Amino acid sequence: MEVILNQLFVGLSIASILLLVALGLTFTFGQMNVINMAHGEFIMAGAYTTYVLQTALGTGFLTLSFGLALPAAFLIAGTLGLILEFLVIRRLYGRPLDTLLVTWGVGLMLQQLARDLFGAQNVNVSAPSFLDGGLTVAGVSLSYSRMFIIGVVLFVVVAIALYMQRTPAGRRMRAVMQNRPLASVSGVRTRVVDRTTFFIGSGLAGVAGVGITLLGPVGPTLGLAYLIDAFLVVIVGGLGQLRGAILAALALGMANSFIEYNTSASIAKAGVFLLIVLFLQWRPQGMVVQQRRGLAS
């Protein structure tokens, strides 16, 4: 019983991080057909933002620097995303495979930049004191830092859902995702919508990076491991789907956590891949499907 509860909790926290990373990917892929391999480096940027703020403010202000890191990482990663869109991706719309190769290259460059700035060694970020320890429920210790990550992600998901459902910009985003040519001939400035989506998606990766600093050390290749898993979430969930991404992240997080408990990390990885292959045989479009329309494609 304790084991199940513990693995559920760990699975939920893995799922939270995966979801945060996958949201940006699923939006940029679903809306713009862009496969952004540099997304992992936006996670890294968010993690190093936390490190830089902590170093600058000193260990006496861990709570403050951590609190500042969340919005700062969102803005910094979002801005990096905007720059990438402006410099590279907007020239490659309609060529998804080219975006994959080019953004992979950009990702490598950003990793090197991180090595030059912060050194090749991993750095450590200390958690603020209010996240030390945990809550003991039914004999299982639920760590505060994992609970904090789950809380942040819940907040983000609710905010994104409200943004998409209730705001004019969110409605435009859904309209462009569902029928881009029709949106463009109905007065919607699709370029602005694309840039906004890219900013938000990249920013969320930055927030994920802040959360990840609570789980382990920060290094230049930090984002890569999460990127692959996040792509799996996108594929299993269905493109451009908030609901699909949530379901898929939960499924993958739980599968990872439970298989890993009974075996080892690498067997867990193989097991999860096997499950995904079987799942895609059965439902190649993913869990949640929305058809997309196009006038002049």
Next chain:
Amino acid sequence: MTVEDPPQVGAGPDPDVRLDAPPILSVKDLEVAYGPTQVIFGVSLDVPEGGLCCLMGRNGVGKSTLLQTIVGLQQPKAGSISLGSEDITKRAPYNRTKAGIAYVPQGREAFPYLTVFENLRVVAEASAKSGPDVIEEVLERFPRLRKILGRPAGFLSGGEAQQLAIARALVTCPRLLLLDEPTEGIQPSIILEIEDAIADLKRDGLSILLVEQYVDFAMRLADTYAVMDVGRIVAGGPTDTFDRGRMQQLMSV
């Protein structure tokens, strides 16, 4: 007490439309190609201010491509497109909407997972001159839509979807409406409703370019007409010069 005249459906050319006045839309020597395949060869076409021009022709002769080029979904190789006195050939699609062109594409397109109301609202929000009262005005024209405002637009009947498609275009407060085969695949009773709606719009002063294969429907509404064949305009003029025999020849496959 005076009784208002019924809408003049089927009256032919409207005497108020002055064909010698400057046109609202003027397409000149347009050439359009998809990669190496050219589909439009030197097409020139005018839509009279406040009038309705009907563009006819068989499937695949370039009618829809012409409309897509006018709204900016296709870039022409050569030629120009003017709305009123403004040259809009190089403008982005959203800017053409702003200038006053609205487009109802073939196939009753919509944002399928937005509700009927959201479909109208997202367009109203994107256009500067439009607001909630504009949606209200448009719904007056299509009372049927009012009953289904909460339904996703991808799950409507053909007639409802076509009304939504026209309503969506009207929310941008256009000066010129492009309609691509609004009667295609729609049941006859609804076709009459759509015809009434188009006649009403025309009476209210909107200029219209209508692509239509259903000749009777087209001729009841049109002031001028043009016939396309394999990427060229091969006949055209005021509707009273329309020759049904020659038309049948051009339209037969």
